[in-house]
Amino acid sequence: MSLSRTHPSWVPYFFIAPFLIIFSVFMVYPLLNSISLSAFQSYGPQFSTFVGLDNFKNVFQDPDFWTAVKNTLIYSCASVMIQLPLALGLAMLLNRPDVKAKGFFRLIFFSPALVGLVFVAILFGLLLGARDGLVNETLRHVIPGFPAEFFWLQRYVMPALILASLWIYVGFNMVYFLAALQSINRDQIEAAMIDGANALQRFVHVILPAIKPVAGFVVLLSIIGSLQLFELPFILLGGAGPENRGLTLVMYLYQNGFEQNDLGYASAIGWILAIFLMGIAIVHRRLTREEL
Amino acid sequence: MMSMKFIERSSQVMAYVLLTVCACITLVPFIWLGFAALRNPEVYFDFQFIPRVRHVQMMAAPEDSELRKVWTAVLPSDGMEISAAAELVGADLVNRARNEHLIEYRNGKVAWDMMSLQYFRRLLSGNEFPFVRSFLNSVFYASVTAVFATLFCAMGGYALAKFEFKCRTLFTRIVLMALVIPGSLLLAPGYQLLFKLGLLDSYWGLILPGLAPAFGVFLFRQSMLNAVPTELMESARIDGCGEIRLFFEMILPMVRPMLGAFLLITFLGCWNNFIGPQIVLQTPSKFPLAVAIAQLKGIYSTEYGLLMAGTILSIAPVMALFLLLQKEFISGLTSGAVKG
Structure with a gap:
């Protein structure tokens, strides 16, 4: 990599200035400020009293926080363990050399990812209607004895959220897997076939190692994304839902910061989430680095 | 074989x-x-997709003298339309007969007159709900943010990728570190900052924080490392090309696919952003679509058709944009991951 050295000295500063100014004011400053903010109990942006580490103590003692942690982790596990295998399977189907119209299928599978979560939530709110929703109507035809009313949004909140997330993200993640599969050298797979490797062996020994970097990236992306779940349950349930069944970490932060107006407490929650996410990113980096 | x-x-x-x-x-x-x-x-609840004309079909003879009225009314012309039967004996009685399985409904031809654009008209007329206003708000918010964020990120990425200067490594490290900061951590301190700056309930407060995404600078830095040859920059300078003209006329065209992809990603992100405008804006006439539609859900929670029409009109523009820029979008999305 060669760098320019014949430029007047102001040039790089000129080009980075707009980004750096806005970045400092709206990212770095609030970030630093949130450290001190998390030591205050506040009411709105103006009134606050110093409470030291009490915010963190109170968060960990709040049963609602643990409900939010539980719900968020369940959703996150489902995202990785249901969504990603489906996405990979779909990508492998689409990557078959004898399948035509790849672009057409990819376009269809990807399209739900363009719909904003607010709009997805409104759509699924009606699709999952207890009596007349399309999902229940279909299940009634498929499963004999399926009840006349099935309360997704009251009793089965997590399955409902996971169902909606499958519709949104399977195609999105498939695009990444497909790009990775397409970059595998076909000769490698054919060589393995000539050596007598069956489909499973080819998958484990040729395909999986080749897509490992992308798979690692997709796993990290969906863990981080799913841990920040907010809009989908917030709109779908109009809040945390019955018995906090749809309460997530970011919703817990939102409720405390912007409904109870305690920005200090919300900052403390934000830091707990951030440290957790950074931990995951570090572990992920260790794991993927060791494999290299 | x-x-x-x-x-x-x-x-x-x-x-x-x-x-x-x-x-x-x-x-x-x-x-x-x-x-x-x-x-x-x-007919909203009677059908999941296309509404059909429904006919009455006799199943069993009623014992009840009230219900017998339905039987005698419908019997002369078996399979009469349900609306005709309701006219003869009243809709309540027809419903009762159905609930007691004396008659059944059979779907006939497509009922074209049961479909209309009334909900779209109601939304677009703006008498009940400022839908058009929200739509324009979204267009404004998303396009201004997308254009300037793309410009600033391309400029920043260019500086970090192609120039030797004092703080280059430090800045690059900070950008990389900022990639792992979750957006939700910034909600509370960001809100306080906007309050102090007097930017709450204004478009400035919504747009400015979105103009410097660290991941944008990172993406442009990565693509410019490879796509822009330094020798070309130096020979352009010898030919007397100014630095700013060099950037706009030579550098930007070299990363065109990335520009298209990032523009679209940012536009999409703003268009679908809910939590940002929900926190920053208070005046309903300033709401972009995502917030307005969520409100529509609260107000017209039983008018499903209206809600669905609003949802369609909200997702149609991004769908159209995506169809136009599909190739660039997907290649931009996966470029970081696959090249690694």
């Missing part, structure tokens, strides 16, 4: 079948949404 070919052929067919089934499952919610917005309220 024959059997080998047969296995290959049938697994190809299986692949197509599976792909088609998955494609249908993906598309059904969209199609359902479309018909839900078109169906008239009288």
